[in-house]
Structures are given as structure tokens and as C-alpha cells.
Amino acid sequence: MRQDNFKMVAKTLHGFEDLLEDELKRLGAMDIRKGTRNVTFRGDKGFMYKANLCLRTAIKILKPIKYFKIKNEQDLYDQVYNMHWDKYLTHEQTFAIDATVASEQFTHSQFIALKTKDAIADKFRNTQGKRPNVDIKFPTLRIHVHIQNNDCSISLDSSGGSLHKRGYKTATNIAPINEVLAAGLVMLSGWDGQSDLLDPMCGSGTIAIEAAMIACNIPPNINRKEFGFEKWQDWDVDLFEKIEESALKKIREFHHDIYGYDKAPSAVQKAKDNVRNANLEDYIKIRRADFFETKKETEGKLHILFNPPYGERLHIDMENFYADIGDTLKQGYSATDAWFITSNLEALKFVGLRPSRKIKVFNGKLESRLVKYEMYAGSKKAKFQKKNTDD
Incomplete structure (x- = not known):
């Protein structure tokens, strides 16, 4: 050794x-x-x-x-x-x-x-x-x-401040998601950058930004102002710059789009600011929209990942809200893998869809689930009937 x-x-x-x-x-x-x-x-x-x-x-x-x-x-x-x-x-x-x-x-x-x-x-x-x-x-x-x-x-x-402080987020909304949590959710959802991605309740844009950095293989902490080791007595600035240069050479092109919607104008502005700070405006499009009034706009497979309000800090009518999530996915988003995180396990009953996966995660101290709903092109029943006929 x-x-x-x-x-x-x-x-x-x-x-x-x-x-x-x-x-x-x-x-x-x-x-x-x-x-x-x-x-x-x-x-x-x-x-x-x-x-x-x-x-x-x-x-x-x-x-x-x-x-x-x-x-x-x-x-x-x-x-x-x-x-x-x-x-x-x-x-x-x-x-x-x-x-x-x-x-x-x-x-x-x-x-x-x-x-x-x-x-x-x-x-x-x-x-x-x-x-x-x-x-x-x-x-x-x-x-x-x-x-x-x-x-x-x-x-x-060696890090100094927590590594979730990436350096691109100057503005947050009322209940921001931690950057490390956002990156982990993108990874757990299996998104590989081979399709468009939508965060329909994007808040300050964290999930969209972390997804873009994963798709392009951009080092997540490239925008940080400082690391703890920079003040150490054995700090080697030449070595660090060599490591940084090597990591930047591994950045790759991304050939799909990432979208973020939010119905609050203030959130949309904050998300746009954060996307600009992260130098990712070429890859992420943020706009004001109410998810419940939208339909899928892209051809081919779509990957949805979002962090809906839990009712912990934002007060909403949980039953109707989660029922609306299910209805919007059913009616407007065929050929879509939809993932979201929630700590309100009771509210999942109102989505009206059966999740194909449930992964236990924690949002802060809140025990949560990352759930996946597979929305087929046409109904699932019709899809399998057609397959049987073809056989």
C-alpha cells in the first residue's frame, strides 16, 4: 500500500x-x-x-x-x-x-x-x-x-461547509430541497440522461440543476467558493488545479432537454437565477405553469421527478392535491416514468395509481418514500392484450 x-x-x-x-x-x-x-x-x-x-x-x-x-x-x-x-x-x-x-x-x-x-x-x-x-x-x-x-x-x-452547498444557489423558495438529496433522487430514479426530464413543481430549480450536472458529468461542486482543505498547511494549489482540469475534461454533451415548471412567479425567477449561476441555461428551461393544467409536450419517453409539498411547511388540501397528481399523470402524461418524494405516506392513497416502486429515503429527519408510477402509451391492459395477440 x-x-x-x-x-x-x-x-x-x-x-x-x-x-x-x-x-x-x-x-x-x-x-x-x-x-x-x-x-x-x-x-x-x-x-x-x-x-x-x-x-x-x-x-x-x-x-x-x-x-x-x-x-x-x-x-x-x-x-x-x-x-x-x-x-x-x-x-x-x-x-x-x-x-x-x-x-x-x-x-x-x-x-x-x-x-x-x-x-x-x-x-x-x-x-x-x-x-x-x-x-x-x-x-x-x-x-x-x-x-x-x-x-x-x-x-x-476537509470540506469545510457541508458539500450540499454547491455554490450555485443564491435564492431558495419556502421549502427548498437539499442539493445532495436532489442528486441522490435523480440517481435512485435511474435517469441516465437518455430522455427529457421534467420537474413539474421545481421550486428553486435544484432537481433540474442536479439532473443537468449528472447528464453532462459536471463536477457537482465546481461552483463552490472554497473547501476546508484550502486553509490547511499542506494545501497544494497546483495539484488541485490539475484535479479540477482533469474533471472538467470529462464533461460530456447532453442531447435532450430538462424542464422545470412552477406556478409561483417568485419560484420561477429564483429557479432561473440558480440555473444561470450554475451555467446551465443551455440545458434547462424554466417556465411558469400549473402542472395540473399541463400535458406532455415532448415526443418519446419522458422522465418526471419532483418534490411536491408535504404539508409540513406548506399548507394544502392533501387529499385533493394528490388526487390531482394522479389525474394529471393519467390524462396528460403517457409514455412517462413519474417519480416523486413524499413524507406524507397517507396521501399516497389518493393518487389513484399503483406505484411500481417505493424506495425509503429521508428528507431531513422526515422518513419519506420515493415512489415511481409508470404511465404507458395507451392503457397497460391494452398494451398487454396487444402483446398477447402478437404472440
């Missing part, structure tokens, strides 16, 4: 572990191991840059630097204090601590973060006379503490 390879942890949303594992395989990661809401792998510094730039379903890429067992908070303080923090940070820089705990003994993540912060600050004060300040929003170094039972790992957060 090459000496310059190290272990990394890619964090993801619940249920996206398989997607992330596949992405890492395609990128060329080594020693890939799937966990719960994470996938571990090995690679070198250049691969860490590539993972941050190119993974669609990762939220963060962590670089573990220390593992140890702890019995109590004093153990944690001592172990953190004894680490060589001057390899990663100077007293003039800033840092922030994120902590996650899954332990009967250690139950308060904020207290764990505070204890870690004290150990680092005290180490600098005692050895150098000055300590780095904490900056929660824009730290030089973001440090992640993870405690599982009595096992503790300390990692550097």
Missing part, C-alpha cells in the same frame, strides 16, 4: 450509502467500506481533493488523524491535549469543533465539543503563550469529534 494514502470518511444521508459507495468506486477509491450514513475509503491528497469536487451524494469528507478509547471526559481532554496541534494550526488562526456522540456514557455533544476546544486552547497557551480563537462560521480548521460507545476519533473536516 502506498505510504501517501490515508483513510477518509465520506458522510452521507441515511439511505444513500449504496449510491456513495458506487460513486467512490467509479472515482477510483481504495479499500471502500460502507457504514451507516458514511462510507470509509483510502486515497491520497489529490484523491481527497477529487472526492470533494466530484462526489454528488457526500455531505463531508473527513480525514481521521487520531483514534483512542476514553472512559470519561478527562480522558478525552488528556488525549486531545497530547496531540501535536501545531502540525495543523497556528495560534494566529481559528478553529471550530463539531461533535457527534452515540454512547450511553457520553450523551452531550456540545459538552464534548467544549472539552475538545479547551484541550486545544490550553495546549497552545501552555506551549506558545497564545491560543487560537474559535470561529464557528469561517474557521481556518474545522475539527470533528466522533464518539461511539468508548471509541473516539478526531478528524479534520
